Amino acid sequence: MPAETFELETIAHVVGGRIEPTDDYWGGTRSIIRIDNPRFTPEATVGLDDFSHLEVVFRFHLTDPTDLNLGARRPRDNPDWPPVGTFGHRNMRRINWLGVSRCRLIKVDGLDLHVEELDAVDGTPVLDIKPWFTEFGPHGEVRQAAWSTEMLGNYFANPRQD
Template identity: 50%
Template structure:
């Protein structure tokens, strides 16, 4: 089955380039389609965070890697040779991503956010509020390499 979806909006401002190292502390706007009535976001301003599904729109289908590779192609983690769905980057079949930015304010159909790790012009395919109750339950387990690899990911936020 094929799913055809259209963007509900796009990212405006914020990060300008692919491959930026630090993603924290940068504000941007998720500008929803102007054809939507403002009621589509009624009540959203009561939430601190969003769940945003977006597309790596500047990636090429030739970037997709089906198989194993080192995280970020960095040999420091060569023992972590991991499969396509163990990564959270553009090298996946549908080149979709999910982010959890902080919602700063709502202005009409503009959602002002910070810590959205997408670049200016990125199409947004879906969004909603983050519900703590539907987040991970129980202990969260992961190998050592994500924390090492991403220790500076939100660096501007933590400084």
């Protein structure tokens, strides 16, 4: 099957929050998803404030194009964890550099969506924003690799807590 190429348009950018991507401690991180104006009007966000969470598709814009890894590698290069193929990771070393995050919607202010725990940094291009519907969550038993549970133990920890 031949590879297909298509263009995507950025619909928003992340403003504020972190300036560098890091592996852990995204808990409590607040930022704004600023939807492009004048292409969109505040009508584009009507009803969004009825939802507690968003699903955001974004581009890992700070990724080094030479750092792609389409094969298997150890998560976070940790020798204690097994090699995992590119589709067994959720990191930025992907061919299309797409990230997906679920974050808490704090408030809607026109075209500014105030969010918490969006693991994207200041300036990140946003490709899509969807409200989170509980019914689209996993159905049935959920399982994951033991290394991923260990690796993500501090991912949403709040570094400001004593």
